[in-house]
Amino acid sequence: MSEELIARPVEPSDGVPPSRGRRVLDIAGALTGLALFSVPMAIIYSLVRLTSPGPGIFRQTRVGQGGRPFTILKFRTMRQDADGMKVTATSDPRVTRLGRFLRRFYLDELPQLVNVLRGDMTLVGPRPETYDLAVYYDARWRWIFDHRPGLTGMSQVRFRDSDVLPPGEEVDLAFYIRRLVPAQAAVDAVYLSDPSMRATLRTLAQTVWYVLGFTVPPLRVSADGKVTEVTSPPDGARPTEEPGTAA
Numbered sequence: 001m002s003e004e005l006i007a008r009p010v011e012p013s014d015g016v017p018p019s020r021g022r023r024v025l026d027i028a029g030a031l032t033g034l035a036l037f038s039v040p041m042a043i044i045y046s047l048v049r050l051t052s053p054g055p056g057i058f059r060q061t062r063v064g065q066g067g068r069p070f071t072i073l074k075f076r077t078m079r080q081d082a083d084g085m086k087v088t089a090t091s092d093p094r095v096t097r098l099g100r101f102l103r104r105f106y107l108d109e110l111p112q113l114v115n116v117l118r119g120d121m122t123l124v125g126p127r128p129e130t131y132d133l134a135v136y137y138d139a140r141w142r143w144i145f146d147h148r149p150g151l152t153g154m155s156q157v158r159f160r161d162s163d164v165l166p167p168g169e170e171v172d173l174a175f176y177i178r179r180l181v182p183a184q185a186a187v188d189a190v191y192l193s194d195p196s197m198r199a200t201l202r203t204l205a206q207t208v209w210y211v212l213g214f215t216v217p218p219l220r221v222s223a224d225g226k227v228t229e230v231t232s233p234p235d236g237a238r239p240t241e242e243p244g245t246a247a
Helices: 020-036 037-053 097-104 112-118 139-146 155-156 173-192 197-211
Strands: 057-063 068-077 122-124 150-152 220-221 227-229
Touching: 020 112, 020 122, 020 197, 037 068, 037 097, 068 112, 112 122, 112 150, 122 197, 139 173, 150 155, 150 197, 155 173, 155 197, 173 220, 173 227
Parallel strands: 122 150
Antiparallel strands: 057 068, 220 227
């Protein structure tokens, strides 16, 4: 099915920047995070270099605000010589043992605090998509590229890929574009329709709660795109990995 997808360039625009209050929060949050996690980040960097060949930091061009490119920073979690599909599936053999641990607790994303400080990203926003995947987005979902991508966001914390991914099925390009992208965009739209300081702080608090292993009520997307909150999620609703995330 992947061959039926049509790639179209992402047209750049000015996009929709965060409010002044959110930008102040971004700077304060990034500076605080970098100060608090400077030692753990140095340790993680050393462990990545020691446990597998290659650089400690992974750099990749992503779609920024208004569809404009920026270089995202992450701790490398995959083998340096890894090839394969653009979407990282569950139990992907390209991910190193240390990489699985880092992804499990989102520690690989700590360098993105630098991206937030630079203004490439914001603390809360949509996922920073790769251009390799963005070119396949349907026109109906490209509005997501108007917004500055986030270190965290509603789709990262409150959307469960398992809601649209059948048990045992791996993510391929067609499934990602046709099923996961619309669902993620619908969840992100809940926040982006009114990205107030209250909603931003609530999402940040939910992110901390989620990373610590506590249950955050997920948002479920119906076939017609309607988003509803699941007040009593079943045990094990939180995935240990994100089968629909870009490498």
